[in-house]
Amino acid sequence: MAPEIDSLNAGRLPKSGEILDRAKQSLLSPIVTGPLRTPKNIPFIAKAQGSHVEDVDGHDYVDITMAYGPLILGHSHPVVVEAIERACRNGTVYAMAHEHEVRLAELMIDAIPCADRVAFCNSGTEATLHAMRIARAKTGRHKIAKFEGGYHGVHDYALVSSMLSDPTGPAEQPVSVPETPGIPQAVIDQVVTLSYGSQAALDTIRERAHELAAVIIEPVPSSYPVDIGDYLRELRRVTSECGVLLIFDEVITGFRLGYGGGQAHYDVTPDIATYGKVMGGGLPVGAVAGTLDAMQPAVGTGDMIQDRIEGKLLLIGTFSGNPLTSCAGAATLEYLRDHPEIYPRMEAMASRIKDEVHAFCREEGYDLRLIGLGSWFLPHFMEVEPKGPRDLRDTASYLKGSALGEYMRYHGVYASDLHIAFVSAVHTNEDVDRIVGAFQASLTDMRKEGIV
Numbered sequence: 001m002a003p004e005i006d007s008l009n010a011g012r013l014p015k016s017g018e019i020l021d022r023a024k025q026s027l028l029s030p031i032v033t034g035p036l037r038t039p040k041n042i043p044f045i046a047k048a049q050g051s052h053v054e055d056v057d058g059h060d061y062v063d064i065t066m067a068y069g070p071l072i073l074g075h076s077h078p079v080v081v082e083a084i085e086r087a088c089r090n091g092t093v094y095a096m097a098h099e100h101e102v103r104l105a106e107l108m109i110d111a112i113p114c115a116d117r118v119a120f121c122n123s124g125t126e127a128t129l130h131a132m133r134i135a136r137a138k139t140g141r142h143k144i145a146k147f148e149g150g151y152h153g154v155h156d157y158a159l160v161s162s163m164l165s166d167p168t169g170p171a172e173q174p175v176s177v178p179e180t181p182g183i184p185q186a187v188i189d190q191v192v193t194l195s196y197g198s199q200a201a202l203d204t205i206r207e208r209a210h211e212l213a214a215v216i217i218e219p220v221p222s223s224y225p226v227d228i229g230d231y232l233r234e235l236r237r238v239t240s241e242c243g244v245l246l247i248f249d250e251v252i253t254g255f256r257l258g259y260g261g262g263q264a265h266y267d268v269t270p271d272i273a274t275y276g277k278v279m280g281g282g283l284p285v286g287a288v289a290g291t292l293d294a295m296q297p298a299v300g301t302g303d304m305i306q307d308r309i310e311g312k313l314l315l316i317g318t319f320s321g322n323p324l325t326s327c328a329g330a331a332t333l334e335y336l337r338d339h340p341e342i343y344p345r346m347e348a349m350a351s352r353i354k355d356e357v358h359a360f361c362r363e364e365g366y367d368l369r370l371i372g373l374g375s376w377f378l379p380h381f382m383e384v385e386p387k388g389p390r391d392l393r394d395t396a397s398y399l400k401g402s403a404l405g406e407y408m409r410y411h412g413v414y415a416s417d418l419h420i421a422f423v424s425a426v427h428t429n430e431d432v433d434r435i436v437g438a439f440q441a442s443l444t445d446m447r448k449e450g451i452v
């Protein structure tokens with residue numbers, strides 16, 4: 001049974017309530033992103049600045065969703081706003097060659113160890129779709145191996161045994177299952193699902209190398225955000241030995257786990273890597289980067305007819321590499337490159353939140369754990385220390401986590417239920433005090449209501 005939380009924010013959000021009624025009549029799903037469980041009383045956001053958002057009813061929140069990751073410099077950072085304003089005075093999209101796209105590509109190549117070449121698209125979903133297709137074209141093999149619980153967007157190959165589908169089959173030999181209806185069995189059959197961090201997964205890659213184009217992995221699993229650096233090194237060794245391409249999905253870790261992302265942090269260089277979120281400066285973006293060798297099927301001549309004749313991969317899109325996103329992205333990357341102190345500062349803030357909340361939970365006997373590293377963490381209610389992503393799949397924990405999001409919003413912190421919380425470069429020590437205070441107040445209230 002879901003905890004009874006619907007009354008919590010009732011009466012506080014009259015204008016939001018009116019918009020929600022309209023949304024139910026106009027949108028397929030009234031809320032596309034956050035909060036994931038769509039409680040009855042959700043704030044509709046009117047504006048945002050820095051680390052704060054304000055709803056249409058005038059409530060201010062410290063934001064720790066940060067749009068699920070992109071806003072590493074916070075909302076409307078002056079450097080990014082200036083770049084966007086300057087760009088849009090000269091046109092928002094050309095679908096013609098322009099220098100801003102080249103500039104963003106150069107910045108990425110300078111930062112990313114595996115990147116000899118970059119191609120832009122409009123989302124992380126598109127990026128992983130292109131990466132998998134390039135790998136299939138490069139190797140002539142069709143199957144893609146992914147890890148159970150690994151999230152790589154919403155195209156058909158990605159939504160197999162992803163973060164919300166029920167784990168199926170033995171822990172060491174998971175069975176590929178679709179995350180939503182509508183995914184053809186023929187696609188599911190092309191996805192080999194592996195268990196995170198296991199020897200069995202490495203054995204499967206060796207055994208099935210002849211049919212595998214690539215293995216895709218998030219350098220920090222979003223469903224279980226812990227350090228898997230040693231495993232990534234092992235994975236690199238095994239995939240290289242077997243001639244299977246290694247794809248790092250750096251949509252979250254890119255420019256967040258450090259300026260060089262997961263691959264620089266762990267000193268493990270994949271063949272191909274996918275990006276989104278941070279590198280778009282808050283505008284829609286995706287990118288695929290890789291070595292010249294791995295990306296060969298997509299390295300074009302610039303002449304699309306010639307590329308068709310040569311059988312090159314089609315990697316195009318009306319808005320891909322548009323000047324607005326390119327300028328916002330380049331401004332963000334230049335700022336991050338020139339302010340390396342941002343990374344340790346964000347990590348220190350995330351650590352303080354985790355440490356202070358955990359200390360409170362120990363003293364008061366709550367089983368909430370904030371699992372994560374770097375500048376992000378995932379709240380979970382677990383009595384025992386989880387050992388892998390399957391341990392985190394507990395419906396009771398999900399329901400409590402969802403209630404926690406609702407209580408946090410009531411206490412002035414916009415935390416997404418069931419999703420990662422992100423600290424940004426512009427969160428302040430006062431914000432951190434408020435976040436810790438909101439966790440404490442929420443847990444206290446939830447205990448009074450018998451939810452935890």
Ligand SMILES: Cc1ncc(COP(=O)(O)O)c(C=O)c1O
Pocket residue numbers: 068122123124125126128151152153154218222249250251252276277285286
């Ligand atoms: C690791 C990872 N890959 C891919 C995606 C898909 O990105 P987008 O939502 O931009 O399609 C996400 C989005 O959260 C992600 O976290």
